Amino acid sequence: MFTALELSRIQFAFTVSFHIIFPAFSIGLAMFLTVMEGLWLYTKNPLYYQAIRFWTKVFALTFGMGVVSGIVMEFQLGTNWAGFTKQIGSVLGPLFVYEVLSAFFIEAGFIGIMLFGWNKVGPKLHYLATILVTIGTTISAYWIMSANSWMQHPVGYQIIDGKFITTDWLAVVFNPYTLPRFIHMMLAAYLATSFVIISVSAYYLLNNQFVDFAKKCLSSAIIVVMIIIPIQIYIGDESGIKVHEAQPIKTAAIEGIWDTQKGAPLLIVAWPSNAEQRNLFEVGIPYGAALINTHKLDGELQGLKSVPQEDQPEAWIVFYAFRIMVGIGLLMFTYAIVAIWLLLRGKLFQSRLMLQASKYMAPTGFIAIITGWFTAEVGRQPWAVYGLIRVNDAVSNVSMHDVLVSLALIIIVYGIIFGVFYFHFLNKTIKKGPADFDSVEPFYFLRGAQPQEGDK
């Protein structure tokens, strides 16, 4: 039978994996809408307006899901991880307070205007609301990344009577670990969102629907991807070096290396086994891992066996999660090159093969985000705060049955609500398309005209 600790871990992993999809998608869509609304105000091209109104529907649904699943995350810290919150409440609590003050309230205050304010406020104020919501999502992501980075790489603290006291708030907020991870996360959100836009546009083109609208969205998103993906690969590499400096054992798990060695190979496939303290099989490229993590052919990597077995993360999860993330990154890069080549030759919109492929790219970004998150979080185990607090000591004194009940409810409710209805309504919105905004003029009240049907 499971213990409260195991169930709490499953519950946390489950809720965070579900939750992260929505903020990531909201962050990307908010930025997309900000750019599109700016272009629309500048060019007055109605295609941009269509794009804003259509993607706003998707944004609203997604944002709502993020808000409600986020409350679960916050409360869970207290209900399931009291040992953790008690010890480091003074460090992480203030970061969450700042997140609420500087991000959540901005989002909450202006999302109403962004969604429902088309005929209540003027175009400039509406655009300001859109920009503020985007800034809110960005700031919120920063605070979460800084809290998580502190757990990965604690700095600026002292331990007094078993409690963590922050001695340097600047060091906590601007942890050197945070910035590359934050940029990595933001770019991942932009990429994941771009691929949803690409996929939906390709779907319209394949069905010969809303062709002008789809072409505009598709080409914009592909240009965005082409710009972002090389930067993302570079930032990912930077993060890798930071991980190797701060958490060498995580790097060892990522690379499947058991013995400390110079010039370690890059393993393409392997089966790391914690039980046997070795890889059951491995196929690798010589010097690869050393080169990637230290940027030197004979760089030294610490092996998993350099720490006791109880201090090692579950290596196979980290190993494969990382490979899925990187694999998707390379797939995106290949896609972007082919797509740009076709776009420049004017053949993209005719190539059914490429449009079919585009259609299936939608989930890739989110899979990369979740597996990237797994790499970071499982790679940190068994520590809740790296090297300082073990996950076993972080759990609350709650009964196994309580956690079992809540976990069962969460799985059922999340499965039905997020799994079935979110996708149902998303599907419905996409099937319906942007058609109903064809003839609508927003801000009619400024011109003294009458409202038109469907624009209330």
Add this chain to the structure above:
Amino acid sequence: MELALTWLLIIAFIIIMYILLDGFTLGVGLLFPLIKEDSERDIMVTTVLPVWDGNETWLVFAGAALYGAFPLAFSTLFPIWYIPLMLLIFGLLLRGIAFEFRLKAHETRRLWDWCLFGGSLMAVIAQGLVIGSFVSGFQFNPATGEAIRKQWFSGFGLFCALALIIAYGLLGSARLIKKTSGSLQTKFYKISAKLQWLLMLAVIIVGVYSPQSSRLQMRYWFDLQHSAFILVFLIIMAFLFAIHALAIKNRFENLPFASLIIIFILAYLALVTSNLPYLVPNQITFMQAKADDGALLFMLVGAAILIPVLLFYTAYAYKIFGGKTNEKISY
């Protein structure tokens, strides 16, 4: 001392903001079964759609502030309240999702109407159980210092839940009187007229019941030094209820909501002051639970600058969507 006290007051402020703002939002959900017409339900939802997210954010803020300023209280109370807090989250989850999906749905519309009502009801019951157990206090195992579990459930807690359902329902009804007109408004006047007597009754019963369920409260309420204060409190409450009843009878649009806000604030003050200085009843005072002064000061800088700003733009957003609601909105 001053820093911890300041944060105690800030958190008290955050919680009453949550109770008032999300209170009327939850109330709108609770009133759903009383209004059958689809178009009228649309208007009810429209009155809260642009603001519900902001209202709920005060709860997130309360959680974060308690975590940051009084981590020991946060990590002691939340595991004790595991089940009611999960119930609260699920209630809010269902309600939030119903708000979003209801706009999109046609065939499944009824389902989301029920989720809106059920979610609101669940959240309110959970809050009632939490308040009830907070008033009654907890028992701790003297050997380990751990709280004895399952203390969140009691008859008194259930009664608090019932009282809260009536109170939020009345607050929602008063809000809807402000926001609607014509025959729909008349319906809410009628609902308010009935609910106000039930609330009065519930307040009296809670007042009599709660000192008996808590030794600390007993000491507080029947202390002679306080009795004059309590007498004044009761007179003001009776006066406010009278104003509310007259406002409903004479169909004043704004006064019912305003008088209820003051009733809520007074009842809230009575509740929180009788447990001072404890954050975990009879067990941990706010001074024992506080974070280090550096953390409190760091948060205070942000709070002092940002709370006034956010109050300003929240009020502004309310103003934009102010006035009567006559039709459904969508995006």
